[in-house]
Each structure stands twice: as C-alpha cells, then as structure tokens.
Amino acid sequence: MLFNSLAFLVFLPAAFILYWSLQGSRRIQNMLILVSSYIFYGWWDYRFLSLLAFSTLADFFIGLALEKKKTEGVRKEFLILSLLLNLGILGFFKYYNFFLESWIEAWESLGVNFNIPSLNIILPIGISFYTFQTLSYTIDIYREKIKASKNLINFAAFVSFFPQLVAGPIERAANLLPQFSRKKTFNPEQAIQGINLILWGLFKKMVIADTCAIYADSIFNNYESYNSGTLILGAVYFSFQIYADFSGYTDIAIGVAKLFGFDLMRNFNYPYFSRNIGEFWRRWHISLSTWFRDYVYIPLGGSRGSQWYRIRNVAIVFLLSGFWHGANWTFIIWGAIHALLFIPLLITKTNRKYLQTEGDNKVFPSLRDFSKILGTFSLVTFTWIFFRSESVSAALEYINRIFVSPKFDVEYLPVERFSIELLILLAIFTGVEWFHRNYKHPFRGKFRWLKITAVIIALLTLGVYSDYQEFIYFQF
Incomplete structure (x- = not known):
C-alpha cells in the first residue's frame, strides 16, 4: 500500500x-x-x-x-x-x-x-x-x-x-x-504535528519529486540526444527528485507514527545545505549511516589505529552502503566515489568539522558557506548520475557527453523537457527549507495557515496528476 x-x-x-x-x-x-x-x-x-x-x-x-x-x-x-x-x-x-x-x-x-x-x-x-x-x-x-x-x-x-x-x-x-x-x-498536539509532517511529506513527494521525475526520466532515458546543459539539468532534477521523494516518505512515516502516539528517529536534516561530504552523511539517510557506523565501522576499529586502518574502514562502509542500495555496479561505484570524497576529510581531520550547527540562525549564508554548500551539492549531484543510470557504461557516457557537448542554449532544450516554472518552484522550495531549517517542517512561525493553504492548493492542482506513485526507495 x-x-x-x-x-x-x-x-x-x-x-x-x-x-x-x-x-x-x-x-x-x-x-x-x-x-x-x-x-x-x-x-x-x-x-x-x-x-x-x-x-x-x-x-x-x-x-x-x-x-x-x-x-x-x-x-x-x-x-x-x-x-x-x-x-x-x-x-x-x-x-x-x-x-x-x-x-x-x-x-x-x-x-x-x-x-x-x-x-x-x-x-x-x-x-x-x-x-x-x-x-x-x-x-x-x-x-x-x-x-x-x-x-x-x-x-x-x-x-x-x-x-x-x-x-x-x-x-x-x-x-x-x-x-x-x-x-x-491521545495527544492532540502530537497528532497535529503528525498531520503537518504528512502534509509536507506529500507535498515533497507529489509536487516536487514527481514533477522532477518527469523531466529527469526524459533526460536520462534519452541522454544521447542532449547537450551538456540539458544533461546537467537532468542530474539536478534527479537530485531534487530523490531527496524530495525519500525525505517526503520519511516525513509521512514519522507523521503517521505520531498519529498513533509513536516517535520515530529523524532520517533527514536538510542534507543539501551541507558544507562538506562529512556533514552531508550526517544529514542524509541518518538511520542507515548511523547503522553502518555502529554495526560495521566501529566493530572494524572505527577511528582507532593507524591512518591506513581508518581509511580502510571508511572505504568498507561506503562500499557496503552502495551495495545495500541495489544489486548493480552503479551503486557500488556510487559508494566508492563517496568514499573517495570522504577520505581526504578523514586524512585532514575535517570530516567532523561541522558537528555544530553554527550559522543556522543566519538569515542568509555567508559567501564562504554558500560556496561550500554549492560545491557539496555539485559533488553529490555528480554521484547521483551513477545512482540513477541503468549501467556503469550509461553513466560514463552521460558524464562524457557533458564535457564533449558544452552547450547550454534553450533552443536545444525541447520545451516539454525544460520548464522555467519548475526551476522557479525548486528555487521557492529551497528557500522555504532554508528559512525553516531549524524545524522539521515549514508550518511554523508566521503565516502558518497561508503556508498550509498554499501546500494544499499545490497538491490539488499538481500532485493529483502525478503518475509516479511509487517511492524510489521501495526498490531497495
């Protein structure tokens, strides 16, 4: 169901x-x-x-x-x-x-x-x-x-x-x-929190993820026909799709549990606002990353021992994490790339640099933080190409075409695959998450009912027409 x-x-x-x-x-x-x-x-x-x-x-x-x-x-x-x-x-x-x-x-x-x-x-x-x-x-x-x-x-x-x-x-x-x-x-306040999370989760899934899926699928399934601009856009669309799809499911799950008086652990903490890969993995799929930490990484020796053993343990965890996601070499390579991105942080002892949430009360990020957020998002988006592709060869060809066809001209982007409205929607969605990043959902503070009304209207006008009912992580 x-x-x-x-x-x-x-x-x-x-x-x-x-x-x-x-x-x-x-x-x-x-x-x-x-x-x-x-x-x-x-x-x-x-x-x-x-x-x-x-x-x-x-x-x-x-x-x-x-x-x-x-x-x-x-x-x-x-x-x-x-x-x-x-x-x-x-x-x-x-x-x-x-x-x-x-x-x-x-x-x-x-x-x-x-x-x-x-x-x-x-x-x-x-x-x-x-x-x-x-x-x-x-x-x-x-x-x-x-x-x-x-x-x-x-x-x-x-x-x-x-x-x-x-x-x-x-x-x-x-x-x-x-x-x-x-x-x-029965706790009415807990139930209201649950309903808020369900509503926000449905919005992320049915409006953001499913809309992005239309464009991402079209571009990934026909990547041989497009130039680098389109392919980069396809990877960005998939980045938003998988995040909104999976975190949307989690929001709904936590919200439904609250309706029955249960509290589940947080699984996402605005991962695309991370400033390096180490912080990303403390914010993305938290229940899985902490599982591997507690039952694989620490039993292997964790951060104890020589530098080589620490690097080995990190590599094993990321490779297993990739393999956990599916029986395809694309997932293993996805995990290996994340290991390669994480290991330099381990060597320089900066993998735990952003344990504290300094800067979370700022209205806007500093220029330095913004560049780090953008850089981390770009690296993560690059790795999603392997995650989304049907085979390693398809992923490599997708990446190759980004560099051999460096054009970004709207006339080369078919109208049905390029949507200014979608980019505006993603920008608004990102802004809403940024300004509510200290909360589990945006229905807090000022204009609460206005935000709820806007989300319901979006669900009724966009979400109900979604053809992408299944959640991505059902296949894992």
Whole structure:
C-alpha cells in the first residue's frame, strides 16, 4: 500500500479511529497495529507476509536464547545464526542474480562459457530495511545493550510497524520497541504535528519529486540526444527528485507514527545545505549511516589505529552502503566515489568539522558557506548520475557527453523537457527549507495557515496528476 494512494486514504483514518477507540487496552492496540501492518504490507503482495513472519519469529526466539544463554561460545553461535538467516534471505532475494551474472561474466572474459539460467526473483519491498532493523535487535542483545522482548505481539508489531516498514527510518529496538509497552493517551498536539509532517511529506513527494521525475526520466532515458546543459539539468532534477521523494516518505512515516502516539528517529536534516561530504552523511539517510557506523565501522576499529586502518574502514562502509542500495555496479561505484570524497576529510581531520550547527540562525549564508554548500551539492549531484543510470557504461557516457557537448542554449532544450516554472518552484522550495531549517517542517512561525493553504492548493492542482506513485526507495 502506498502513502499517496486512495487505498491508504481509507486505511489510515479507519486504523486511527479503531486504535484510539481501544485506548486503555495496550495489548489490543498493539494487536491492531500488527494486523494493520500486515494488511498494509500484504496489499502489495500477500505471499511475502510469510517471509516477514519468518524473520520476526526467528529473531524473537534467537533474542530469547541470546539472553538466556550465558556461555560466550553458545551466544556467539546464536548471533551467527541470526546473521546467516537474515543476510541469507536478503542475499538470495536481492543479490542472487547479481552474483551469478557477475561470476558468469568474469569467466566469459577468460573464454569460459557457462549456461546457468538466472531465477525470476521478485524483490520483496522493504526487505533491506526490516532485515537491518531485526539484525540490530539481535546484535544489541548479544552486546547486552538491551533486553530481549518477552512479548511476541509487541516484537512483531515493532518489526512490521507499517509507517516505517518498507522504507524506514531503520529504527533501533532501544528506541521503538519500548514504546509498544507504554500506555498510550491521545495527544492532540502530537497528532497535529503528525498531520503537518504528512502534509509536507506529500507535498515533497507529489509536487516536487514527481514533477522532477518527469523531466529527469526524459533526460536520462534519452541522454544521447542532449547537450551538456540539458544533461546537467537532468542530474539536478534527479537530485531534487530523490531527496524530495525519500525525505517526503520519511516525513509521512514519522507523521503517521505520531498519529498513533509513536516517535520515530529523524532520517533527514536538510542534507543539501551541507558544507562538506562529512556533514552531508550526517544529514542524509541518518538511520542507515548511523547503522553502518555502529554495526560495521566501529566493530572494524572505527577511528582507532593507524591512518591506513581508518581509511580502510571508511572505504568498507561506503562500499557496503552502495551495495545495500541495489544489486548493480552503479551503486557500488556510487559508494566508492563517496568514499573517495570522504577520505581526504578523514586524512585532514575535517570530516567532523561541522558537528555544530553554527550559522543556522543566519538569515542568509555567508559567501564562504554558500560556496561550500554549492560545491557539496555539485559533488553529490555528480554521484547521483551513477545512482540513477541503468549501467556503469550509461553513466560514463552521460558524464562524457557533458564535457564533449558544452552547450547550454534553450533552443536545444525541447520545451516539454525544460520548464522555467519548475526551476522557479525548486528555487521557492529551497528557500522555504532554508528559512525553516531549524524545524522539521515549514508550518511554523508566521503565516502558518497561508503556508498550509498554499501546500494544499499545490497538491490539488499538481500532485493529483502525478503518475509516479511509487517511492524510489521501495526498490531497495
């Protein structure tokens, strides 16, 4: 089920009314959350509910065993079992054909031919997200950071919680799981915050992302026909598309969770206002970057040890992050480029330079900060070319054409692919985010109802005609 579908427009109010009509019965409320979540997920393909249920049951009982067993060797065996089960399922559904095809191509380059058929495997939506969520649960129990859940209903609701099930944020058990054990009392202020976030998220998805998608798709799908100006514009459109699409989903997810009395972690913090790549990764897909930090980077040694080990650890994290996004060499190269951009900051010890939010109260950025923001955005936009392209060769050709056809003349840009109105809309959107960057949504301060009215009008006039219903990160 999609957040921007008519089905969800019926589903959400019905679940909301039923949930709060059961106020005072926490167990039944959690059962309703669980049933609602399975209906939400099964709406896409009910066959994969069994996969979700298996992952839930496996980690629930492994978690109990990890807490019960005291022998380190036995506990490690249960942790390895969880890793094998979760990563094995993820690897089969997401990476089987990729590894098979890469293996065959490697042998063919040596003159050896294999005739091994690939499998027609459907990638279950959300599998990368809920797999990492359950993995963090068993790892944290093994590290004795949390206690195992004794309530199967609560744990199953935690794994399948429908607002963030298919595209995050990737929640930690320490934050989300205890919320299923707390008594819920309807909080009107929290509900209003949730509605504001839902409204802003829908605007970002249906107005900004989906409009940009029309132009980005047209340019990327026909890049051989255009000059550098058009291709640069296509990359910029995709930058706004993927940000508005994914952060829009997150806003809706956090907003829906608030309607039911839950607080999810923040996943985006205005990443395109970052002043270097290090700051960008502290602001973009925060739940994933912190997951890799806590469960890969730090166990590898983190920033301890020699310079070489620190560089190695960073490279591994970025390559794995790229691979997490999809079974294609384009994602791995995307991760590798970000590693190459990050490593100089690590060497010069400037990767954590902008931990503090100095300058966030300024009306306008300084000229120095503006140049850094523009430079970081340009680098990130360049890497998105690999992320968006169907193959490495297509990405390289796209980039090559930017440099071999250095023209930017409106007459070379087909009218249906070049929109002054869209550029104005993106400029206004960027300005609104800049002036509200200290808040989670722009419906704060002066002219609140005017801003809400403008967003609703935009949704009714532009958003309802969107043909791009799916969210980009559903494919991951």
